[in-house]
Amino acid sequence: xxxxxGPVIHPAPFDEISFDLCSRRKDVVMMSADLSKYCQIIxxxxxxxxxxxxxxxxxxxxxxxxxxxxxxxxVPVATTFACYATRRAYDQMMICMGTGPLTGIVLGxxxxxxxxxRIHHQAAEDLGMVRAIPNTTVIDPMDVTEFQQAMNxxxxxxxxxxxRGHRGDTPRLLDPETYRFELGRTYQLVEGSGIGIVATGHxxxxxxxxxxxxxxxxxxxSLLHVPTLKPVNEREIADFCFAHNAVVTVENHQIVTxxxxxxxxxxxxxxxxxxxxxxxxxxxxxxxxxxxxxRAELGxxxxxxxxxxxxxxx
Numbered sequence: 616x617x618x619x620x621g622p623v624i625h626p627a628p629f630d631e632i633s634f635d636l637c638s639r640r641k642d643v644v645m646m647s648a649d650l651s652k653y654c655q656i657i658x659x660x661x662x663x664x665x666x667x668x669x670x671x672x673x674x675x676x677x678x679x680x681x682x683x684x685x686x687x688x689x690v691p692v693a694t695t696f697a698c699y700a701t702r703r704a705y706d707q708m709m710i711c712m713g714t715g716p717l718t719g720i721v722l723g724x725x726x727x728x729x730x731x732x733r734i735h736h737q738a739a740e741d742l743g744m745v746r747a748i749p750n751t752t753v754i755d756p757m758d759v760t761e762f763q764q765a766m767n768x769x770x771x772x773x774x775x776x777x778x779r780g781h782r783g784d785t786p787r788l789l790d791p792e793t794y795r796f797e798l799g800r801t802y803q804l805v806e807g808s809g810i811g812i813v814a815t816g817h818x819x820x821x822x823x824x825x826x827x828x829x830x831x832x833x834x835x836x837s838l839l840h841v842p843t844l845k846p847v848n849e850r851e852i853a854d855f856c857f858a859h860n861a862v863v864t865v866e867n868h869q870i871v872t873x874x875x876x877x878x879x880x881x882x883x884x885x886x887x888x889x890x891x892x893x894x895x896x897x898x899x900x901x902x903x904x905x906x907x908x909x910r911a912e913l914g915x916x917x918x919x920x921x922x923x924x925x926x927x928x929x
Contacts, residue, residue: 634662675706739868752798758787810861816842861890870893875894878891
């Protein structure tokens with residue numbers, strides 16, 4: 616499932632993903648709020664202009680217009696930064712897109728601490744906000760392979776689909792020849808006993824880094840990747856958690872309302888079960904800076920993360 620020779624870096628994955636999708640699906644319209652360059656939608660804008668729509672610097676209008684585009688028989692893909700999509704246009708997402716059966720996709724780029732700016736550009740709460748909307752689909756892909764495959768699924772999924780996007784240097788970790796994204800499915804990337812690690816999105820990359828350190832130290836563990844936060848296969852998550860005495864969730868999101876909350880909800884509904892430790896963005900404002908700097912400041916760098924996971928047993 617993982618590439619045998621390690622990750623391959625792609626500098627602007629969505630430029631190719633969006634162009635490939637629009638070339639095959641003439642009903643798909645890429646939409647932007649004056650951020651096409653920064654969400655890396657260059658080829659569609661230049662080569663397929665009939666499938667590109669820019670509404671200007673107005674995110675609430677972006678979502679409202681996208682809902683209208685869907686009613687005209689097209690599949691809109693509204694792209695912006697995750698903080699704008701959720702905090703600024705949440706009401707439009709919920710009412711205009713979330714209450715009907717027509718497909719409407721919102722792509723939130725630079726989610727969590729992936730943005731070098733501070734809190735005004737960081738979206739540490741987006742997954743939880745959209746997860747609360749009834750009948751919504753919420754996806755947090757981990758790499759280029761999953762991002763592309765999830766997009767192909769999203770355009771055929773009824774209702775509001777919120778997905779976190781990757782831009783800039785993005786690794787391909789999953790082998791496109793053997794990996795198949797399925798809505799709601801989970802994927803065990805590391806087999807083992809001991810500590811059970813559950814991760815999603817960017818944080819699955821971080822968890823794999825920590826996993827390599829834990830393996831070198833001889834710490835038994837396994838790793839479950841959960842790309843779909845809604846709808847999710849609760850049985851798969853429950854079976855994984857109850858097979859371990861301790862579970863650690865890792866996410867590029869507030870530890871409240873995101874993956875950690877989802878896993879604890881599932882386990883608590885059953886009753887009993889393992890101790891669950893939630894690791895992610897803590898109850899504080901994250902600093903600005905490079906991703907490496909922010910991860911280190913929040914204890915999410917590979918070395919510290921591995922130590923925190925190992926310590927979760929005690």
